[in-house]
Amino acid sequence: xxxxxxxxxxxxxxxxxxxxxxxPEVEELRAAxxxxxxxxxxxxxxxxxxxxxxxxxxxxxxxAPTPAGRLAPAPGRPPQPxxxxxxxxxGRSLLSGHPVPLILQGVDEHASPGDGRDLGLEIGARPGxxxxxxxGDGGARRGEKAPGYVDPRALDVDASxxxxxxxxxxxxxxxxxxxxxxxxxxxxxxxxxxxxxxxRARSWTGHTLYGxxxxxxxxxxxxxxxTTP
Amino acid sequence: xLRLGRRAVGEDLLIMAIVNRTPDSFYDRGATxxxxxxxRRVDEVVAEGADIVDIGGVKAAPGSxxxxxxxxxxxxxxxxxxxxxxxxxxxxxxxxRGEVGREACRAxxxxxxxxxxxxxxxxxEVAAEFGVGLVCTHAGGLPPRTRPxxxxxxxxxxxxxxxxxxxxxxxxSVGVDxxxxxxxxxxxxxxxxxxxxxxxxxLEEMVATGWPVLVSLSNKDFxxxxxxxxxxxxxxxxxxxxxxxxxQGARVFRAHNVAPTRQVLDMVAVTRGVREPVxxxxxxx
Numbered sequence: 001x002x003x004x005x006x007x008x009x010x011x012x013x014x015x016x017x018x019x020x021x022x023x024p025e026v027e028e029l030r031a032a033x034x035x036x037x038x039x040x041x042x043x044x045x046x047x048x049x050x051x052x053x054x055x056x057x058x059x060x061x062x063x064a065p066t067p068a069g070r071l072a073p074a075p076g077r078p079p080q081p082x083x084x085x086x087x088x089x090x091g092r093s094l095l096s097g098h099p100v101p102l103i104l105q106g107v108d109e110h111a112s113p114g115d116g117r118d119l120g121l122e123i124g125a126r127p128g129x130x131x132x133x134x135x136g137d138g139g140a141r142r143g144e145k146a147p148g149y150v151d152p153r154a155l156d157v158d159a160s161x162x163x164x165x166x167x168x169x170x171x172x173x174x175x176x177x178x179x180x181x182x183x184x185x186x187x188x189x190x191x192x193x194x195x196x197x198x199x200r201a202r203s204w205t206g207h208t209l210y211g212x213x214x215x216x217x218x219x220x221x222x223x224x225x226x227t228t229p
Numbered sequence: 230x231l232r233l234g235r236r237a238v239g240e241d242l243l244i245m246a247i248v249n250r251t252p253d254s255f256y257d258r259g260a261t262x263x264x265x266x267x268x269r270r271v272d273e274v275v276a277e278g279a280d281i282v283d284i285g286g287v288k289a290a291p292g293s294x295x296x297x298x299x300x301x302x303x304x305x306x307x308x309x310x311x312x313x314x315x316x317x318x319x320x321x322x323x324x325x326r327g328e329v330g331r332e333a334c335r336a337x338x339x340x341x342x343x344x345x346x347x348x349x350x351x352x353x354e355v356a357a358e359f360g361v362g363l364v365c366t367h368a369g370g371l372p373p374r375t376r377p378x379x380x381x382x383x384x385x386x387x388x389x390x391x392x393x394x395x396x397x398x399x400x401x402s403v404g405v406d407x408x409x410x411x412x413x414x415x416x417x418x419x420x421x422x423x424x425x426x427x428x429x430x431x432l433e434e435m436v437a438t439g440w441p442v443l444v445s446l447s448n449k450d451f452x453x454x455x456x457x458x459x460x461x462x463x464x465x466x467x468x469x470x471x472x473x474x475x476x477q478g479a480r481v482f483r484a485h486n487v488a489p490t491r492q493v494l495d496m497v498a499v500t501r502g503v504r505e506p507v508x509x510x511x512x513x514x
Contacts, residue, residue: 148375
């Protein structure tokens with residue numbers, strides 16, 4: 001049973017050391033993300049399942065090497081074989097201060113909504129008190145300076161995703177169109193559809209700790225806690 | 230022996246001066262879009278010691294579409310004009326399009342600077358047809374005018390070497406003169422700042438391939454991010470990495486700021502002992 005959930009961005013720059021010196025926009029984002037995972041862990045969980053985009057839908061070893069050297073090679077930080085996909089590494093790093101068992105669950109970024117639902121139902125049916133940390137973010141075509149330049153649809157779609165996450169609107173997340181999300185370089189789509197299915201057994205109150213796009217990619221940090229009757 | 234235009238290059242370190250016929254390039258922001266301004270820029274960089282001018286008609290970053298016809302209009306007749314004014318100057322054209330390269334060669338270009346990693350294979354064939362040089366650049370497989378986003382490499386330097394030398398071999402196979410081929414790691418192209426720094430740090434591995442190496446460092450974002458400075462404050466950082474690359478054996482330096490680059494390259498050459506100091510009397514009298 002999922003007892004709490006949160007969503008954090010999958011930006012590589014959340015991995016420790018990747019910005020070189022501290023970057024205020026990243027530190028603000030990281031602080032929000034750390035608060036979110038702390039909120040989830042603080043609900044008395046037996047385990048945390050981290051869900052994030054990956055080349056394949058499968059669990060990844062929780063002690064796999066960091067991909068930092070692939071993104072930011074430097075002396076003392078070489079690329080390592082068998083490195084985690086970035087979203088799972090980001091989730092693991094945010095949880096590094098918490099001694100709680102971790103399951104790193106990759107979901108194929110291109111998984112169909114149906115496959116996402118099946119995986120989510122499996123996670124939602126786990127025995128014990130499970131905390132869910134979902135790693136995914138929004139569009140990268142939000143403007144001329146954005147990584148993927150401009151797509152006029154981007155701002156509206158991102159706004160609707162931010163709204164769905166904030167209101168814990170499971171149906172809206174399930175309805176996200178894979179083709180449209182791919183077009184807009186929205187990487188979190190499959191992970192959110194897993195989240196929606198995993199969380200389906202109860203109703204949730206969402207709380208947005210962060211929602212901005214300081215580098216042209218839409219980031220949200222949102223917690224979902226069970227709605228008290 | 231590297232040959233460009235009519236010049237056999239030998240040990241010299243060459244400067245390729247950037248001349249943009251664009252209204253929107255990141256550094257000069259259209260300063261030399263107009264013909265007269267561009268010609269004045271050529272006069273200036275030649276006087277400052279440029280060996281090559283690199284004429285470009287499309288900015289690298291995403292932006293308003295420039296089709297091949299427009300790119301040819303911006304570059305080809307200008308190449309002809311520069312050729313007439315400076316018969317010995319090495320003229321390069323910065324393009325990924327074969328049809329643009331063809332018109333540039335007809336107008337007198339000596340070198341095609343393919344900064345987008347062979348996106349149009351015809352460009353190498355044009356270089357072969359006209360007997361001109363070709364720059365083979367690593368762009369990480371990105372299509373022209375796109376930004377790197379969350380790119381990862383098993384080993385960025387290995388990827389750069391594999392990619393650029395494959396392009397060079399392919400160019401030879403279609404008939405480009407092997408003495409007229411350069412390879413370029415493509416700083417910031419398909420790379421984040423960490424990747425560009427790694428390539429800079431390990432440039433000698435690229436040099437060791439035997440292909441002459443061109444580096445394009447000038448005022449780029451990896452310099453800006455390394456030092457935390459905006460685009461108008463990157464000259465010093467650019468010169469520092471220019472020295473680092475020169476020390477490791479790069480041969481051609483694509484630059485906006487020609488005079489200080491010339492001084493850095495001369496100082497590196499003197500330090501290596503491949504160039505005589507101008508005047509050494511201190512303690513020797």
